Amino acid sequence: MTSKFWLVKSEPAEFSFDDLVTSPGRTTCWDGVRNYQARNFMRDGMRKGELVLFYHSNADPAAVVGVARIVREAYPDPTAFDASDPHFDPRSRAEAPTWVMVDLQAVERFTHAVALDALRKVKGLEKMALLQRGSRLSVQPVTSGEFALVRGLGQPEPV
DNA sequence: GCCAACGTTGGC
DNA sequence: GCCAACGTTGGC
Numbered sequence: 001m002t003s004k005f006w007l008v009k010s011e012p013a014e015f016s017f018d019d020l021v022t023s024p025g026r027t028t029c030w031d032g033v034r035n036y037q038a039r040n041f042m043r044d045g046m047r048k049g050e051l052v053l054f055y056h057s058n059a060d061p062a063a064v065v066g067v068a069r070i071v072r073e074a075y076p077d078p079t080a081f082d083a084s085d086p087h088f089d090p091r092s093r094a095e096a097p098t099w100v101m102v103d104l105q106a107v108e109r110f111t112h113a114v115a116l117d118a119l120r121k122v123k124g125l126e127k128m129a130l131l132q133r134g135s136r137l138s139v140q141p142v143t144s145g146e147f148a149l150v151r152g153l154g155q156p157e158p159v
Numbered sequence: 160g161c162c163a164a165c166g167t168t169g170g171c
Numbered sequence: 172g173c174c175a176a177c178g179t180t181g182g183c
Contacts, residue, residue: 057180057181058182164179170173170175
């Protein structure tokens with residue numbers, strides 16, 4: 001059973017939803033993921049066309065702020081090969097890349113960002129991975145029901 | 160800035 | 172394989 005919906009975290013000081021919207025083609029490569037579980041979700045789960053909640057972590061407030069779409073499935077993350085990059089990983093070799101990335105395109109902006117404390121109050125989101133104690137995964141699956149609830153609260157408009 | 164929770168590393 | 176030390180995440 002593969003998830004059809006996802007959530008990604010980004011610190012807006014590093015890369016915000018606005019940064020995605022203003023990127024060429026409203027698209028960016030989701031590089032720099034260095035967690036195996038998150039990597040596996042990208043490599044084994046994410047498929048072209050699936051939708052992604054875009055979450056601002058380390059933000060005030062931390063909140064889901066929009067929706068993106070997967071426009072390219074997993075391919076090698078070149079920042080792992082670049083010794084000058086903060087995400088450099090000498091164990092990742094070009095012949096057998098350890099780390100992958102997908103391409104995400106902005107689809108909708110929430111006119112009402114859905115803050116973390118608001119999410120915690122929503123009946124039906126109790127099991128959402130983001131809300132679990134100690135949850136730190138930067139790429140995580142979301143059920144269709146969870147996605148619909150959050151998207152509804154966000155009152156999205158096309159970007 | 161604090162610190163709890165978690166993932167990774169490395170000695171043994 | 173165990174587990175203590177360490178680094179990172181991310182809410183507050």
